[in-house]
Amino acid sequence: MASKVHDIVIVGSGAAGGTLAAHLAHGGVDVGIVEGGPPIDTRTAFNTHALPFHFPNRHIPTMKPGKSGFHSERARGVGGKTLTWNAVAWRFSQRDFKGRTFDGAGEDWPIDYADLAPYYTKVEREIGVCGNRDGLEDLPDGDFLPPVPMKCTDVAVMKGAAKLGVKVIHVRKATLSRPKFGRPSCHFCGNCMAGCDVVAKYNSADVHLRPAMKTGKLTVYSDAVVREVVVNGDNRATGIRYLNRETGSEGEVMGRGVVVCCACVQSVALLLMSKSARYPVGLANSSGHLGKHFIPHLMGGVQCFLREFIGKEPANDEGFLDHAYVPSFMHTRKRDYARSFGVQFNYQNRRSVGWARSLPGFGKQYKESVAARYPAFLTFSPYGEMLPNPKSFIDLDPGQKDAHGLPAARRHVHWGANDLKVFDDMTKWSVRILESAGADILTVSDEPRTNHELGGARMGSDPRTSVVNRFCQTHDVKNLFVVDGSVFPSASEKNPTHTIMALAARTADHIQERLRKGEL
Amino acid sequence: MAEQRREALKIIGAVGSTCAFPFSADELYGQHAHGADAAPAAVPAHPRFFSAAEFETVSRLADLIIPATSTPGALAAGVPAYIDFTATNNAQSGKLLREGIAWLDRAASKQGKARFVDLEESAQVALLDPLCKAADKAPAFTGPRGGGLKARPAWKAPIEVRFFRAVKSLAADGFFTSKHGLVDTLRYSGNTVRGEFPECIHEH
Incomplete structure (x- = not known):
């Protein structure tokens, strides 16, 4: 197996790895893609259509019995987290790329919106993104399929928000609202994040990798947990070493170039583990910045009941989870903090009723009060941008090992003063909007949670303070690239996957050009 | 394949x-x-964690918290078995439930009955009412906080109040995720195939 030398070895098969592999393979580049988990039959492996009462503990497991894949927090399986994502697909705006210029805090990206715009379009045209062309400067329009109608409860929120001058728009998702590409449109069964079993929702395994394998240029190495990126005496990456997920036996995959796409924390951990005499504190870490500037999204949460829906006939409105969105508005208003927030809402799934325990009383009245509020329940989840700080970083646990005997990655998150101001304001606005829409508030989360892991191998022009350059190429090793959320120098408040895919498509172009010129 | x-x-x-x-x-x-x-998961015939007497009390509590009304209640939905399942798999929860049941029986003995289940329904409700009122005052968020945030003050409540909160939470979780709860009572109608998602045509 080790005798074959691929043009490019990619570690990780999610949004970044899948996009990159497909673009390279279709361009004639010989690619080996290495994935820590098993191949997954998306048609039959997921519990997409199960209900809680099918299980004694009333918890719906992601995989059907006997199917391996997504049992742990770290997604392992061909397709990565695109198999279980919610498919929200925003373009970042120029403000997101130039946060420091815009409000004097955090970092600028070394690229502009214009650099990524053609790649956003390319990705939209090949995977299918539905949405409305809203003409918002801060949320650039793309090449969209028609949007999916809002739910009745979304319309109620939209009208409440409008009274405060706040806009609510249709969500934009990489889920088909019309049949396309030989894939059916969404049928609104309401459980997207359990895995879509008809591929109406994009996943990299079915949409990118399967067609790319038909080129004969793509080899998928599954169940291969990568433990090291190998660099030779000439400071060139020569491939990777892995452990078989089930047997623990060692193997390697060789290439003329290596791209690390294992999703933020795992990518950083892999580079930190890849130590050598030349790189004693981790590969591509001559700056000492690898693992630093960890900036996951900070998330709030409000639960409420819209009064006008209390006691009404329950609707079949799980749809494709959230159908609407509150785009950032505070960036244009007076505020005492840097950055902004957006709100994802109404994505709760009506097959779980965890809020019922929070209503008062017991007995007949209690039971009837839950039933009356069931059609009116709504969640609001504001997402804010975090600024980098020295106490938020990723490192390896010196004591703890994972199931494969590899050092466990640790996440350290500390909220800075600006982060807490963003959190307070986005929580206040969430309550204000919901009350304006006629809601009784049930709970308000008083603590930020993290989601969308970003940063740790940030992109920058200065090799002393960043890990990769504007083409996701590491400053230290010319034929080593990192493409995923870890390269984000600033996080935006917008869901990151579309930007990760656009970066992957751009990196694929760059790698092909370098290969043509014989520079890799 | x-x-x-x-x-x-x-x-x-x-x-x-x-x-x-x-x-x-x-x-x-x-x-x-x-x-x-598909058929709901099978309910075991006998409790695994609780004794027969304890299970009787758990069943009575589940019935009082979510009774049969125009739709079936906690008993028909197998909620006592769900609570037993949870206690079997969570030692801390099991301990609290067991201590709480003993507390209820002690309270019943002060009224001249051997056990809580021997009390008249009105006496059972009268015993639970203040526990429920106190439990409803519990903060929605408990537990430690990280990331440099100030720790929340712990929720201090007597054992019987923490017990009632636990039983009510388990009864609610168990019932509203059951077929009788989710489909018959709440009228869940999702998980279907729709050709298109309907536009909202209502006045809001």
Whole structure:
């Protein structure tokens, strides 16, 4: 197996790895893609259509019995987290790329919106993104399929928000609202994040990798947990070493170039583990910045009941989870903090009723009060941008090992003063909007949670303070690239996957050009 | 493998729970079964954590918290077995439930009855009412906080109040995720195949 030398070895098969592999393979580049988990039959492996009462503990497991894949927090399986994502697909705006210029805090990206715009379009045209062309400067329009109608409860929120001058728009998702590409449109069964079993929702395994394998240029190495990126005496990456997920036996995959796409924390951990005499504190870490500037999204949460829906006939409105969105508005208003927030809402799934325990009383009245509020329940989840700080970083646990005997990655998150101001304001606005829409508030989360892991191998022009350059190429090793959320120098408040895919498509172009010129 | 998959997908449920797409690109897109009609998980005949007497008390509490009304209640939905299942798998929860049941029986003995279940329904409700009122005052968020945030003050409540909160939470979770709760009582109607998502045509 080790005798074959691929043009490019990619570690990780999610949004970044899948996009990159497909673009390279279709361009004639010989690619080996290495994935820590098993191949997954998306048609039959997921519990997409199960209900809680099918299980004694009333918890719906992601995989059907006997199917391996997504049992742990770290997604392992061909397709990565695109198999279980919610498919929200925003373009970042120029403000997101130039946060420091815009409000004097955090970092600028070394690229502009214009650099990524053609790649956003390319990705939209090949995977299918539905949405409305809203003409918002801060949320650039793309090449969209028609949007999916809002739910009745979304319309109620939209009208409440409008009274405060706040806009609510249709969500934009990489889920088909019309049949396309030989894939059916969404049928609104309401459980997207359990895995879509008809591929109406994009996943990299079915949409990118399967067609790319038909080129004969793509080899998928599954169940291969990568433990090291190998660099030779000439400071060139020569491939990777892995452990078989089930047997623990060692193997390697060789290439003329290596791209690390294992999703933020795992990518950083892999580079930190890849130590050598030349790189004693981790590969591509001559700056000492690898693992630093960890900036996951900070998330709030409000639960409420819209009064006008209390006691009404329950609707079949799980749809494709959230159908609407509150785009950032505070960036244009007076505020005492840097950055902004957006709100994802109404994505709760009506097959779980965890809020019922929070209503008062017991007995007949209690039971009837839950039933009356069931059609009116709504969640609001504001997402804010975090600024980098020295106490938020990723490192390896010196004591703890994972199931494969590899050092466990640790996440350290500390909220800075600006982060807490963003959190307070986005929580206040969430309550204000919901009350304006006629809601009784049930709970308000008083603590930020993290989601969308970003940063740790940030992109920058200065090799002393960043890990990769504007083409996701590491400053230290010319034929080593990192493409995923870890390269984000600033996080935006917008869901990151579309930007990760656009970066992957751009990196694929760059790698092909370098290969043509014989520079890799 | 491909044969097996096709076989699995030939299983077609009742009308309305199966979708047929007119796509030839991949025969697997064509038909897939929605599992909403599958039978609920089996309920074991005997409790594994609770003694027979304790289980009787848990059953009585579940019935009082979510009684049968125009729709079936906690007993028909197998909630006592769900609470037993949880206690079997969570030692801390099991300990609290067991201590709480003993507290209720002690309270009953002060009224001249051997056990809580021997009390008249009105006396049972009168005993639980203040516990419920105190439990409803519990903060929505408890537990430690990280990231440099100030720790929350712990929720201090007597054992019987923490017990009632635990029992009510388990009864609510167990009932509203059961078929009698989710489908019959709340009238969950999702997990279906829709050709399009309907526009809202109401006045809001």
